[in-house]
Amino acid sequence: MQYVIVLKYGEIVLKGLNRSRFEQMLLKRVRLSLKRLPGSYDIRSAQSTIVIHGDENADMLLAAERMKKVFGIVSVCVGYECEKDMDSIRALVREKARELVAGAKTFKCVAKRSDKDFPYISPQICELCGAEVLSAVRGIKVDVESPEAVVTVEIRDRAAFIHGRGAKGAGGMPTGTNGRALLLLSGGIDSPVAGHMVAKRGVYISALYFESPPYTGEAAKEKVASLAKVIASYTGTVTLYTVSVTEIQSEIAEKCEERMFTLILRRFMMRLAQETARRAECTALITGESLGQVASQTMEAIVCTDALAQMPVFRPCIGLDKEEIIQIARRIGTFDISSLPYEDCCTVFTPRHPKLDPTVEELEAEEAKLDIRGLTERAMQTLSFIRVHGDERLNG
Ligand code: ATP
Numbered sequence: 156m157q158y159v160i161v162l163k164y165g166e167i168v169l170k171g172l173n174r175s176r177f178e179q180m181l182l183k184r185v186r187l188s189l190k191r192l193p194g195s196y197d198i199r200s201a202q203s204t205i206v207i208h209g210d211e212n213a214d215m216l217l218a219a220e221r222m223k224k225v226f227g228i229v230s231v232c233v234g235y236e237c238e239k240d241m242d243s244i245r246a247l248v249r250e251k252a253r254e255l256v257a258g259a260k261t262f263k264c265v266a267k268r269s270d271k272d273f274p275y276i277s278p279q280i281c282e283l284c285g286a287e288v289l290s291a292v293r294g295i296k297v298d299v300e301s302p303e304a305v306v307t308v309e310i311r312d313r314a315a316f317i318h319g320r321g322a323k324g325a326g327g328m329p330t331g332t333n334g335r336a337l338l339l340l341s342g343g344i345d346s347p348v349a350g351h352m353v354a355k356r357g358v359y360i361s362a363l364y365f366e367s368p369p370y371t372g373e374a375a376k377e378k379v380a381s382l383a384k385v386i387a388s389y390t391g392t393v394t395l396y397t398v399s400v401t402e403i404q405s406e407i408a409e410k411c412e413e414r415m416f417t418l419i420l421r422r423f424m425m426r427l428a429q430e431t432a433r434r435a436e437c438t439a440l441i442t443g444e445s446l447g448q449v450a451s452q453t454m455e456a457i458v459c460t461d462a463l464a465q466m467p468v469f470r471p472c473i474g475l476d477k478e479e480i481i482q483i484a485r486r487i488g489t490f491d492i493s494s495l496p497y498e499d500c501c502t503v504f505t506p507r508h509p510k511l512d513p514t515v516e517e518l519e520a521e522e523a524k525l526d527i528r529g530l531t532e533r534a535m536q537t538l539s540f541i542r543v544h545g546d547e548r549l550n551g
């Protein structure tokens with residue numbers, strides 16, 4: 156008897172001819188996620204399942220925690236392996252029954268028989284193993300319709316696995332199957348959620364933070380790095396770029412109409428983000444904008460910033476309410492970090508009465524008072540980056 160981790164993959168199974176490429180990417184992500192854990196791991200895939208064995212130094216429970224953050228996996232089960240004969244299987248089910256049902260009052264048995272030569276058919280396996288559970292766990296009942304617990308017996312090529320219902324995986328597509336995008340990452344709640352939503356579809360993430368020293372400090376920057384670390388714990392390393400917009404903001408404050416400050420800054424962000432994306436080999440941008448949430452996110456305002464876009468700008472939070480965004484932030488582990496107090500460059504020169512219905516022409520007229528090219532070039536000279544790694548030991 157030995158611990159084993161059984162992972163099921165999701166959408167990849169639908170990928171037809173591309174499937175083996177997706178499977179290889181997923182195996183690579185699984186391997187990378189386990190690389191820095193104690194012990195060594197044997198990782199194999201067959202029949203839409205990845206099975207992980209560990210040596211005597213392996214920490215299988217920690218490994219299972221890590222697996223919950225690998226995109227492409229829909230369920231993570233820690234179970235047990237035994238020899239493929241009915242007596243061993245029944246003995247193991249009996250021994251582990253209480254743990255497998257984890258306090259549930261009802262259960263059902265499911266048998267998966269990928270070895271069709273196994274002398275018992277699925278209903279027989281279920282009946283025999285179900286009887287073991289019933290005798291080992293006092294008061295538990297069978298409920299095939301909506302059981303609280305499920306005890307699964309998998310008869311595979313070389314061994315049998317027994318596991319409970321397991322935990323939900325991160326879903327989505329394996330990281331690296333869908334290009335690279337640049338996330339405009341502030342210290343707020345929305346942008347990390349936006350980054351996670353796009354990352355989930357297999358996209359590598361690089362991030363860009365606009366700072367405004369001395370108005371924004373080191374603490375704000377560290378906060379953004381902590382958010383990047385949470386994203387990296389799902390996708391692997393994230394390169395976090397920083398660009399200073401201090402000079403741009405001072406010039407806007409000095410020369411432009413106050414009501415337009417934020418929008419002019421946001422258009423500069425768009426120019427700078429695209430230039431950074433080109434250098435970072437990203438082919439799309441991601442922002443945390445949500446329609447109507449603040450003055451710079453009205454339809455008219457988004458039209459004005461988008462008018463400068465020369466690459467796709469993904470705004471996955473666009474249709475979400477704040478409450479829905481917060482729910483995701485809590486689930487992925489960014490909410491507490493985002494809730495720390497901080498100053499953002501957008502709040503440095505906030506107009507008291509921002510213009511809600513700007514037009515591109517009005518903004519261009521204001522921007523004509525500025526040396527757009529010089530300001531953009533000098534801001535790009537402040538570009539720096541750090542590499543942020545996900546922490547394999549933590550859940551966040
Ligand atoms: P968030 O919660 O993500 O900060 P927000 O509701 O505060 O969003 P805005 O301040 O209008 O909204 O910003 C909209 C989007 O612009 C952000 O989601 C983010 O993608 C980008 N952005 C804003 N400020 C910055 C910044 N300092 N650095 C990088 N990106 C930024």
Ligand code: MG
Pocket residue numbers: 341342343344499501
């Ligand atoms: Mg913000």
